[in-house]
Amino acid sequence: MVLARDLDPSASPLDYYGYELRRLREAAGLKQGQLGDIIYCTGSLIGQVECTKRVPTRDFSERLDAALGTDGTFSRLVGLVLRSVLPTWFQPFAEMEARAAxxxxxxxxxVYGLLQTSDYARAVLATGLPDGLDDLLAARLDRQRILDRDKPPMAWVVLDEAALYRPIGGRETMRQQLAHLLSFRDRRWVRIQILPFSAGEHASLIGSFTAMRFEDDPDIVYSEDLISGHMTANPDTVKEAALRYAHLQAAALSVEESAALIIRVMEERYGHQPEPDQRGVAQVKL
Incomplete structure (x- = not known):
């Protein structure tokens, strides 16, 4: 078993977190069990985080800061830790996403990752049969914090109508997910449009993509294949993506019409009825 005293704090954000937790806990004169009692967890969990066997959550980190008087040290560090558990190929996108305007x-x-509920996200991530499902879920939910910042990015989301009908996680999970989409109607910086089946062939039949704009950096376009993701700042690609996205927005329902469709699907398809025996399986997307 890896001991906290053997950790190299420069090896990774998680190693640094574990090293600092042990150092600051001991400086406070607390044993693992004593600190656990203060922040309402087991001493075993403290030890697992110190030895990098468990990835800390944001709530855990905030309680550590309060207990140890560390002025937000762990709350600031946990974002880096959670991002580091994402697939290596996805980490650059998550970093740019956090900076996007x-x-x-x-x-x-x-449903786009930033708009997923916990249960929906868990069902999606589980299709990849990951070893660290809880860690990946925590990392995905932490990504969503950018929408709650004082100055959040403007997020414009076009969802294919198919995303409303694919029963990921079961009927109740889908009902909660669609209700969650509706909750964004009160946020000026989030707009959701549904591209209806009636649109027929459209400008992105080839698949999903995301474009990001920044205050000081070049625009970026991101897409995924079966195994990894791809980012580019190539001006021609960025221009083509912008043109295609404009066509998608034009073909999609208005924000108000989209909300009405979400409500109808939520009630008609995911109303309170017995769960079916079979559940849909979704393709993994991060």
Whole structure:
């Protein structure tokens, strides 16, 4: 078993977190069990985080800061830790997403990651059969914090109507997910449009993509294949993506019409009825 005293704090954000937790806990004269009692968890969990066997959550980090008087040290560090558990190929996108001033995305099959509920996200991530499902889920939910910042990015989301009908996680999970989409109607910086089946062939039949705009950096376009993701700042690609996205927005229902469709699907398809025996399986998207 890896001991906290053996950790190299420069090896990774998680190693640094564990090293600092042990150092500051001991400086406070607390044993693992004593600190656990203060922040309402087990001493075993404290030890697992110190030895990098468990990835800390944001709530855990905030309670540590309060207990140890560390002025937000762990709350600031946990974002880096959670981002580090994402697939290596996805981490650059998550870093750029956190810095974006404007995000526009078209999603052909699934609800966009920043708008997913915990249960929906867990069902999506589980299809990849990951070893660290809880860690990946915590990382995804932490990504969503950018929408709650004092100055959040403007996020414009076009969802294919198929995303409303694919029963990921079961009927109740889908009902909660669609209700969650509706909750964004009160946020000026989030706009959701549904591209209806009636649109027929459209400008992005090839699949989903996300474009990001920044205050000081070049625009970026991101897309995924079966195995990894791809980002580019190539001006021609960025221009082509912007043109395609404009066509998608024009073909999609208005924000108000989209909300009405979400309500109808939520009630008609995911009303309170017995769960079916079979559940849909979604393609993994991060």
């Amino acid at each position: 404007y995000i526009s995305t078209y999603q052909a099959q699934l």
